[in-house]
């Protein structure tokens with residue numbers, strides 16, 4: 018028997034995905050948290066905490082590829098899907114994110 022884990026947290030509509038060009042990220046203030054939303058060129062979207070755990074770098078301004086964001090300050094890399102560091106730093110918080118039928122970004126914090 019499998020148990021269904023209810024979704025926790027609250028959902029916030031951040032507006033249209035079209036405000037984030039493909040291949041870039043944007044930072045949003047969501048319920049008192051800084052959340053970086055990345056729009057991959059594949060169309061996938063990921064959301065992680067926007068503040069680098071190393072020295073507070075602005076991760077939404079980092080370079081991304083299909084799997085990682087690289088902090089613009091000291092070039093540490095974090096997995097977009099999980100928030101895990103590739104350089105031994107603490108993980109970023111990862112947020113569930115989805116795109117509505119109308120094209121809005123909805124993040125759960």
Ligand code: FES
Nearest residue numbers: 069072074088091
């Ligand atoms: S502040 Fe992000 S790697 Fe240093």
